[in-house]
Amino acid sequence: MVRIDTDEGHGWGECSALPEPSYTDEYAAGAFRVLVDRLAPRLTRRRLDGSAAIVALELLSGVEGQPMAKAAVEMAVLDVECRAQSMSLADRLGVSRRAVPAGAAIGLASPERMAERASELATEGFGRVKLKIRPGHDLALVEAVRTAVPSVEVQVDGNGSYRSADVGVLTAVAAAGVAAIEQPFPTDDVGAAAALVAAVDVPVVADEAAASVADIDRLQSAGALSGVSIKPPRVGGIRTAVAMLDRCAAAGLATTAGGMVESGLGRHALAAVAALDGFTLTGDVSPAGRWLATDPWPDLTLRPGGVVVPDSPGVAPDPDLDILAAHTIRFGEVTGRV
Ligand code: MG
Numbered sequence: 001m002v003r004i005d006t007d008e009g010h011g012w013g014e015c016s017a018l019p020e021p022s023y024t025d026e027y028a029a030g031a032f033r034v035l036v037d038r039l040a041p042r043l044t045r046r047r048l049d050g051s052a053a054i055v056a057l058e059l060l061s062g063v064e065g066q067p068m069a070k071a072a073v074e075m076a077v078l079d080v081e082c083r084a085q086s087m088s089l090a091d092r093l094g095v096s097r098r099a100v101p102a103g104a105a106i107g108l109a110s111p112e113r114m115a116e117r118a119s120e121l122a123t124e125g126f127g128r129v130k131l132k133i134r135p136g137h138d139l140a141l142v143e144a145v146r147t148a149v150p151s152v153e154v155q156v157d158g159n160g161s162y163r164s165a166d167v168g169v170l171t172a173v174a175a176a177g178v179a180a181i182e183q184p185f186p187t188d189d190v191g192a193a194a195a196l197v198a199a200v201d202v203p204v205v206a207d208e209a210a211a212s213v214a215d216i217d218r219l220q221s222a223g224a225l226s227g228v229s230i231k232p233p234r235v236g237g238i239r240t241a242v243a244m245l246d247r248c249a250a251a252g253l254a255t256t257a258g259g260m261v262e263s264g265l266g267r268h269a270l271a272a273v274a275a276l277d278g279f280t281l282t283g284d285v286s287p288a289g290r291w292l293a294t295d296p297w298p299d300l301t302l303r304p305g306g307v308v309v310p311d312s313p314g315v316a317p318d319p320d321l322d323i324l325a326a327h328t329i330r331f332g333e334v335t336g337r338v
Helices: 028-043 053-058 067-084 090-094 111-124 137-146 165-177 190-199 214-221 238-251 265-274 321-326
Strands: 001-004 009-013 103-107 128-132 153-157 180-182 204-206 227-230 256-257 306-308
Touching: 001 067, 009 067, 028 053, 028 067, 053 067, 067 090, 067 238, 067 265, 090 265, 103 111, 103 153, 111 128, 128 137, 137 153, 137 165, 165 180, 165 190, 190 204, 190 265, 204 214, 214 238, 227 238, 227 321, 238 256, 238 265, 256 265, 256 306
Parallel strands: 103 128, 128 153, 153 180, 180 204, 204 227, 227 256
Antiparallel strands: 001 009
16 A cells, blocks of 8 residues: 655555465565655656656556556555646546446356355456356356356456367357456467457456557557456556546447455545446456455445445545554655655
C-alpha cells in the first residue's frame, strides 16, 4: 500500500505484486524496495502540477519495468487529484455507468466442485465465472458448469499451460459454449495462439502476453489474439490500461477488465475502470471479501444488477488505519520538499 501526502492532500494506492515472482516477475518484497528506494525519491524531486498523474508516470519512466509498483504510485496520485476536486475516479475517467456485471474466477477443482461453486456464485449475483483450466482438466469442467448453471457466462483461463498440440481440445472447449479462452499458451508461443485464433470463433484473450499497446499490435499482426485481458496493475497503471482499451476498440478486439488479488482499494479502482465503455466481455469485478477476511478498505457492493461503481471522492474512501496497522509487516517512509 502506498500513501502519498502532498500540499493538496493525501492519496492511497495499491501494489498488486504477489508474494512470490510466480505469475509475474514482480513480487511484493521486491516491489517494496523499488517503491521506497527508486520510485518514491523521484516523486519528491519536483512539484507535480497540472495533471500530476501524467507527470508522476513520466518521472517514473526512468526505472525499467516494475509495472505494479508504478501502478500503485499512479493510483495514489490519482487519488490525491480526485479528492482535491471532490470527484470519484469514475467521474475522472468519464464513466457514466452506475454498475458493472460481476465476474469471479474459480480455481481448478473437480467438475462437481466447480459446478457447485458456479451455482453459488450465480446465486450471489455473479453473471460470469472464469474457470481455471489445464491440460486434462478442461472440457469436463466446462460441460459440468454449463449443465449446472446454463444462465451463467463461462470463460476459461489456461494461464499458459497448453501447448500447440492442444489446439484440438481447446477447439472442443470453445464449442462447449465458452465466451472466451484466456491465455491458453505460454506468452511466447505465438504460433499456437495464431492456430487457435484461426480455429475458433470465440475470443482468444491475451492476458500475460499483452502488457502494452505495442504488445497488442505485435500479437494482432501475427494473428495471435482476438481479445485482451486488461489489468491496470499488470500493465503499469490506469493510463496504460485506457490506452490499451482504446487500441482494442479501434482494432475490433474483444476486451475484459482483469483483476488481481487486491484489497477493497484495488477493487474500487478496478470497478471504475471496468465501467468504461469499450469492454466487450464481463471482467473480474468482484468484492475483495471473496478472499480477504478483514480488509482495511471498504469493499465493493454487489447487487443483483452487478457491482456498484464507486462514487465517493477519490479512488476509494480512507482505510481503517487500525486494521491496516494490524496487517502491516514492513513500513518505509520517504520525505522531501520541493
Ligand atoms: Mg488470466
